[in-house]
Amino acid sequence: MQVPTEEDIAGFMMRASKLEFAIVQRDCQRFARTARGDPTKVVGYDVEPVSEALEAAQPFSVGYANSKVFGFLAEHSPSWLVRVEGQLGWSARHDFSAAEQSWLQTLKNYAQLRNNVAHGNKMLPAAETGDRTEAFLGAARNFQDEVARLLDLQGWNADIQFSQ
Numbered sequence: 001m002q003v004p005t006e007e008d009i010a011g012f013m014m015r016a017s018k019l020e021f022a023i024v025q026r027d028c029q030r031f032a033r034t035a036r037g038d039p040t041k042v043v044g045y046d047v048e049p050v051s052e053a054l055e056a057a058q059p060f061s062v063g064y065a066n067s068k069v070f071g072f073l074a075e076h077s078p079s080w081l082v083r084v085e086g087q088l089g090w091s092a093r094h095d096f097s098a099a100e101q102s103w104l105q106t107l108k109n110y111a112q113l114r115n116n117v118a119h120g121n122k123m124l125p126a127a128e129t130g131d132r133t134e135a136f137l138g139a140a141r142n143f144q145d146e147v148a149r150l151l152d153l154q155g156w157n158a159d160i161q162f163s164q
Helices: 006-026 047-057 071-075 103-119 127-150
Strands: 032-035 038-045 081-084 087-090
Touching: 006 038, 006 103, 006 127, 047 103, 047 127, 071 103, 071 127, 103 127
Parallel strands: none
Antiparallel strands: 032 038, 081 087
16 A cells, blocks of 8 residues: 555645535535524535435445445544644544444444544654545545435536636
8 A cells, every 4th residue: 555645646646625515505504504693604414314315325334334335434443643742643443333424424434534634733744644644635535425415416527717
C-alpha cells in the first residue's frame, strides 16, 4: 500500500465537497444542517436524516455489513486529533463489529475522515496510520459513489462550472 500524495488528498477533498453539496441540494429541508442561531445558514448535511434515507434505499445490514465495497470505513473509526497534557496527538483506534455497523456510524466515520484530511495537521503523523490512510481513502471513494447512487445524485461529481 502506498502513502497518499497531495494530489490524492486534494482529489478526495474535491469529491467530498461536491458530494456534500449534492446531498444538501437533493433535499435541503431534510438534509441540511444549519448554523446555531440562524436556520437559514447551511453548514453541511445532517447525518441522521441522510442515514435514514440511505437505509430506506438499501438496508445496511442486507447490502453492506462486512462488505468489500467500503468495508474498511464501516469497520474502523478514523482517529481523532486530541490534546493530551498540552500536546497534540491522535486518539486510540476503534473497530466496529458487524452488529455496530450502520449507515449512521459509517457516515460519522466518513465525516471524521473528511475532517482529518481537511483540518488535521499533516505534520503530526501517527506511526500506525500510514497504510490506514490509503485504505480509508479508497473505502471513502467507494462510499461516496454508493451514497450518490442510492440518493440518486446524478452529476454530483461533474466538473465545476463557474459563471462568467
